[in-house]
């Protein structure tokens with residue numbers, strides 16, 4: 001097999017104008033800084049700036065990771081939605097802890113979040129579900145995320161059935177649809193730098209307040 005190494009080594013890293021980040025001006029709350037950075041990523045034209053990786057751990061202790069969409073950010077923390085019966089849903093039921101990773105490539109910024117995960121109650125899940133676009137609701141009605149798909153034709157048929165169900169009963173809610181809150185205990189902001197003098201600022205929850213540390217890059 002031809003080595004990928006020369007190709008990978010030739011790829012530029014942080015070889016573009018980048019913003020600077022002065023941690024001495026950072027707000028007391030990480031949510032405020034997250035909002036600033038997300039807004040900057042949107043303004044910079046970052047595709048899917050609200051996409052994040054979420055790492056969970058399975059029953060054997062093996063980490064797992066996938067990309068999801070951030071649905072909201074409040075003083076409580078970071079919200080996403082998925083299916084409770086999926087691989088991640090089962091992992092979170094057994095071990096309700098997760099790490100989130102945001103990577104905004106254009107400004108070379110990363111945000112890392114760690115914390116406990118709390119599923120929402122049935123009323124919240126229902127309200128979130130009915131506010132989703134039709135195609136997303138139909139896809140969620142399949143309710144088989146992460147199961148083995150024996151034949152792609154089964155998926156097409158199941159989607160047609162889900163659309164028929166929603167035509168007849170538009171208020172139908174997928175029972176597995178779950179909104180999850182990640183309540184952060186740490187949130188780290190990382191600003192990349194062409195000269196590799198990256199800036200890292202970590203917020204740690206301490207009772208009702210946040211403490212901050214700079215970290216060596």
Ligand SMILES: Cc1cc2nc3c(=O)[nH]c(=O)nc-3n(C[C@H](O)[C@H](O)[C@H](O)COP(=O)(O)O)c2cc1C
Nearest residue numbers: 048051066067068069081082083086087088089146
């Ligand atoms: C940009 C992007 C956004 C995604 N958003 C979601 C999402 O909000 N919810 C979700 O369940 N899966 C989403 N997915 C699919 C997940 O990455 C994953 O394939 C799926 O949730 C099954 O994961 P699991 O088998 O680990 O449970 C998204 C994928 C990408 C690439």
